[in-house]
Amino acid sequence: MSRENRELYHHDHHFLRDRSDLPFHDDLSPFFSQRPGASASQELRGFHLQAASPYMSIAEYLHGSSDYGLLSKAFDASCSSPEMFGPRDGGLVKRELVVDASIGTNLNVSTGGGGDGGTTPLTPNSSVSSSSSEAAGEEDSGRCKKYQQKVEEEEKQQLKGSEEGGDKSKKVSKPRRKAEKRQRQPRFAFMTKSEVDHLEDGYRWRKYGQKAVKNSPYPRSYYRCTTQKCSVKKRVERSYQDPTIVITTYEGQHTHQSPATIRGSTHLLAPPPTVPMSFRQDFLMHQMPHLSAGSQQGEANPSMYLPTLPPLQQPQFPDYGLLQDIVPSFIHNKQP
C-alpha cells in the first residue's frame, strides 16, 4: 500500500456481531443489500446497529483489559448511531458503529469463568450463543472439545507416523505441529469504509495467509499479532457488496499493550474522563490511519495526529437509544 493511498481514504466503522464462524459474505449481505443503489453507508445508516461502548475500546477488548460484562452491556445496547463522530475537517468522517461482539454474550453463561465480567444478563440482542474469551461459548466449547480430541488424535498420528517412517503421500514433509490447545477465541468484527485493506490499529501484524473468498473477487487476509505470546489474529476482507468497505475481524485478546499506546503520548489530548483514551485512540487509528502514515507499518503513532484532531465534541447521534447511557455526554452534544 502506498502512503499516498493512505491519504485518500476515509472510512466508517461498522461493528458487527461475529456469529460463531461468520461467513461474512453471508452474514453481511443484508447490510449491503437493503436498498440496491444506495451506498453501503447509506444502507447502514438506516440499519439498526449495535453500538460500541465508549467504555470499551477495541484495544481494550483486544488486550483484555475490559470488563466483558460492560462490553456485553454496551454491545447489547442497540442503537443506530450514524455519523457518530460527526464531520471532521470539512470532510465527513462517518462512523456508523455497529458493534457487537460475540464476546460479550456468554460471559453470563460462564459462571466462574475466570474473567472479570460475567454479570451482565443477556439481552435479546445478544441471544446468539457465541464465543467468549474463556470458552468461546457453548457452541464453541463443543468445538473446543472436538478440537482437543483432534489434537490428541493428531499427536497420536504424528507419533504413529514417525514410527512408520511417515510415508504419506499427502502429508507435508514436516508433520504439522498444532498448538497444544487452540481454543476458539472471541471474535470482534467491524466494517470500515476504507480504501486500504489493512488498517492501522496500533498493533503490529504479520500476514500469514490469504485465501480467496467464495463469491467474492476479494481475498481474505489472515494476520497474526507479531508480539510474542500474543495469539491475537485478525482477518481482513473486503466486502464484495461494497468494495469500499473493509471487514476486519479480530480474534482473541492482546496480552500486551498496543505499541502505539506505549509509544504514543496519550496525554497530549486528554479525553473526557468517561472515555478511556484508548477508545478514542483506537478509533482515531481506525478512522484516520493516514494520519499515521509516517509511522512504521502496522503501527500508528497517536502522538503524530492527536494534536491535530479537532475536538470530538461534534458527533451526532440522531438516535441515541441506549447509547445514551454509555456514550459520554460530550458525544451527545449536538452542534446546532
Next chain:
DNA sequence: CGGTTTTGACCCGCGC
C-alpha cells in the same frame, strides 16, 4: 540479515 509477505499445499469441519 532479520522480519515480513507470498503462495501453494495441507488439514479439518460440514453439508450433501
Next chain:
DNA sequence: GCGCGGGTCAAAACCG
C-alpha cells in the same frame, strides 16, 4: 465417503 470452503502452515521470495 466425497467435495467444498475456511483456516493454517511453512518454504521461498521479498524488503529495508
